[in-house]
Amino acid sequence: MPVTSNEIVVIGGGAAGMMAALSAAQQGAFVTLLERNEKLGRKLNITGKGRCNLTNNCTAEEALAHVPCNSRFLFSAFSRFDPQAAMNFFEYLGLALKTERGNRVFPVSDCAYDVTDALRAALRRHHVRIVHDRAQELLFSEEGALCGVRAERGCYSSAVVILATGGVSYPATGSTGDGYRMAEAVGHTIIAPKPSLISLVCRDECCAQMQGLSLRNVALRVKNQKNKTIYEDFGEMLFTDKGVSGPMILSASAHLRNYEKDRYRLQIDLKPALDEETLNRRIVRDLEQQHNRDFGNVLSGLVPRSMVPVLIARTEIPAHTKANAVTRQQRRRLLELLKCFEVEVMGPGPIEQAIITSGGVKTTEIQPATMESKRVPGLYFAGEIIDVDAYTGGFNLQIAWATGYAAGCAAAQRGSDAVLYN
Numbered sequence: 001m002p003v004t005s006n007e008i009v010v011i012g013g014g015a016a017g018m019m020a021a022l023s024a025a026q027q028g029a030f031v032t033l034l035e036r037n038e039k040l041g042r043k044l045n046i047t048g049k050g051r052c053n054l055t056n057n058c059t060a061e062e063a064l065a066h067v068p069c070n071s072r073f074l075f076s077a078f079s080r081f082d083p084q085a086a087m088n089f090f091e092y093l094g095l096a097l098k099t100e101r102g103n104r105v106f107p108v109s110d111c112a113y114d115v116t117d118a119l120r121a122a123l124r125r126h127h128v129r130i131v132h133d134r135a136q137e138l139l140f141s142e143e144g145a146l147c148g149v150r151a152e153r154g155c156y157s158s159a160v161v162i163l164a165t166g167g168v169s170y171p172a173t174g175s176t177g178d179g180y181r182m183a184e185a186v187g188h189t190i191i192a193p194k195p196s197l198i199s200l201v202c203r204d205e206c207c208a209q210m211q212g213l214s215l216r217n218v219a220l221r222v223k224n225q226k227n228k229t230i231y232e233d234f235g236e237m238l239f240t241d242k243g244v245s246g247p248m249i250l251s252a253s254a255h256l257r258n259y260e261k262d263r264y265r266l267q268i269d270l271k272p273a274l275d276e277e278t279l280n281r282r283i284v285r286d287l288e289q290q291h292n293r294d295f296g297n298v299l300s301g302l303v304p305r306s307m308v309p310v311l312i313a314r315t316e317i318p319a320h321t322k323a324n325a326v327t328r329q330q331r332r333r334l335l336e337l338l339k340c341f342e343v344e345v346m347g348p349g350p351i352e353q354a355i356i357t358s359g360g361v362k363t364t365e366i367q368p369a370t371m372e373s374k375r376v377p378g379l380y381f382a383g384e385i386i387d388v389d390a391y392t393g394g395f396n397l398q399i400a401w402a403t404g405y406a407a408g409c410a411a412a413q414r415g416s417d418a419v420l421y422n
């Protein structure tokens with residue numbers, strides 16, 4: 001028996017699922033939102049270090065430029081629901097917003113819970129039925145039409161289903177890849193999930209030696225195997241037991257997309273404010289002023305203490321060399337290291353620790369304007385489950401809002417068409 005009522009089931013109560021459910025309900029659909037956790041928006045609540053960078057105050061075109069692959073797929077969704085629409089939407093829900101450095105938009109309260117609360121309140125106002133249950137598979141009628149969802153605690157009939165189960169990173173928030181399995185079971189291709197916005201594992205032992213050391217105001221350049229600069233940034237980073245992390249590294253990681261074929265090197269400028277000539281003068285001055293001291297001690301005036309043994313090893317200047325015995329050549333080597341401290345990247349950290357999962361349901365199998373599956377009529381996708389991901393700056397949540405909005409509106413339309421024509 002085909003299901004003909006204007007009912008929609010949304011699987012996943014994260015950013016994309018809540019937006020899809022709300023958009024569908026606003027169009028008059030009866031929506032059931034299935035969320036496996038006891039609360040909605042667990043991941044949303046930890047975004048932006050608990051402050052939720054919910055979008056970026058820029059145009060749709062600028063936002064698309066921050067999506068490294070399959071950005072064309074998002075063109076239609078971003079045109080209909082651009083960052084400005086996202087801001088208007090949240091302000092309409094009663095959430096005051098502010099724009100910070102890099103056009104990053106946050107709630108004025110600096111509290112991500114307020115974003116979830118605003119969405120939850122709107123879902124209630126629009127009578128969305130929220131059920132805490134874990135979806136397991138999509139159900140089909142004998143005729144082969146989508147007719148519902150089987151979950152752990154029961155079945156939910158609907159000819160229209162929106163899959164918004166997220167990726168596989170931060171699995172403790174509920175995103176464990178269930179949606180990939182459900183989509184694959186009905187014939188969709190899943191582009192292998194990979195971590196993005198993630199710390200990097202490095203070959204050099206020096207990282208472990210300096211673990212815990214945080215560098216501020218350093219410049220980073222990422223080179224590929226052909227010595228081409230693929231990313232440049234300025235800011236903060238951290239050495240860890242396995243490599244490097246911190247805001248600048250997470251942003252850089254999204255540009256390192258081909259570990260199988262390419263090799264990447266990080267070049268860190270420890271003194272970006274000083275050009276080579278000025279830095280050289282500073283080194284000469286320090287060595288002259290402290291001519292009777294050991295080179296190692298002079299160095300600790302130039303770089304953080306935990307970096308000194310690493311620089312000594314790399315310059316090959318014995319630590320106890322007196323400052324006045326350092327040769328011009330050795331000084332040159334030190335200068336080069338301070339301006340270009342190289343670390344070789346082995347790969348990304350584990351996907352569970354990634355901010356974003358890159359990969360997911362293949363975009364060519366989804367209608368870009370509606371987010372409807374080209375394989376299964378009545379099935380829609382929204383959010384991180386789709387093979388799209390973006391750089392930092394609020395763009396990933398923008399993807400969740402825009403695709404959620406597109407899927408919710410189109411699903412509601414399809415549901416009401418089903419009522420009309422059956």
Ligand SMILES: Cc1cc2nc3c(=O)[nH]c(=O)nc-3n(C[C@H](O)[C@H](O)[C@H](O)COP(=O)(O)OP(=O)(O)OC[C@H]3O[C@@H](n4cnc5c(N)ncnc54)[C@H](O)[C@@H]3O)c2cc1C
Nearest residue numbers: 012014015016036047048053135166174383384394396397
């Ligand atoms: C630490 C951290 C910080 C971040 N900060 C930012 C930021 O500041 N700005 C930004 O733009 N992006 C940020 N992101 C990325 C952003 O959180 C994601 O892009 C966004 O949450 C994706 O939304 P989604 O709804 O697609 O998936 P999710 O938020 O992962 O939601 C999926 C939901 O589906 C539920 N679910 C899964 N399987 C089932 C099932 N079988 N049945 C029922 N429910 C199910 C899950 O429990 C979950 O609630 C951050 C991510 C992390 C991890």
